[in-house]
Amino acid sequence: MGGTMDGLDAALLVVDAQVDFFPGGALPVPGGDAILPALNTYMRMFADADCPVIASRDWHRPETTHFEERGGAWPVHCVQDTTGAEFHEEVQLPEDVIVVSKGMGADEDGYSAFQARDDQGTMLSELLSAKAVERLYVCGLALDYCVKASAIDAAEQGLEAVVLMDATRAVNVSVHDGEDAVEELVRAGVGLAVLDQVRATLSA
Secondary structure: OOOEEOOEEEEEEEEOOEHHHOOOOOOOOOOHHHHHHHHHHHHHHHHHOOOOEEEEEEOEOOOOOOEHHHOOOEOOOOEOOOHHHOEOOOOOOOOOOEEEEEOOOOOOOOOOHHHOEOOOOOEHHHHHHHOOOOEEEEEEEOHHHHHHHHHHHHHHOOOEEEEEEEEEEOOOOOOOHHHHHHHHHHHOOOEEEOHHHHHHHEEO
16 A cells, blocks of 8 residues: 555645746746745655655647637647657656646647546546545646646545645736635635645655
């Protein structure tokens, strides 16, 4: 059995820590690079506790309705097999990280990591079920889109979901989007935590 948090089998979901979402990328999240120290600390902590670490990634086709040029909301970003789609060089993924990809369809936005699958086609929900995960900690980019969607989906699927607030940032297309996202998460039953709180729950 893997590690536990407060007696529950736990996993860490790192959402879309990709080059294009950090400063200098095609769709940068303001202050996104500030999450890197906490993000890496969480990954080490969970790996050391033998808790699964899962990294989702946007993995878009060059032509998709997700992009502005085809009627979507966003500039071109995280196109499959491009530098912008790679995980940020300072993100220290564990050797046994599970990578799941989303947004691969021609008309698929893929905000939630629960729409993602691994290289064998196994969906995230199946991967978590196979590892008997009961609590999912969620961090990464961006709070008001993919992090929010992933955490709410986790709660709706019966998992105890917790967003790690010191390891996420909001896009804030509108100035209050981040605040609104937090309110929506709380209404959906998602917990909020920071590093010291998580460290205190860690048990062998």
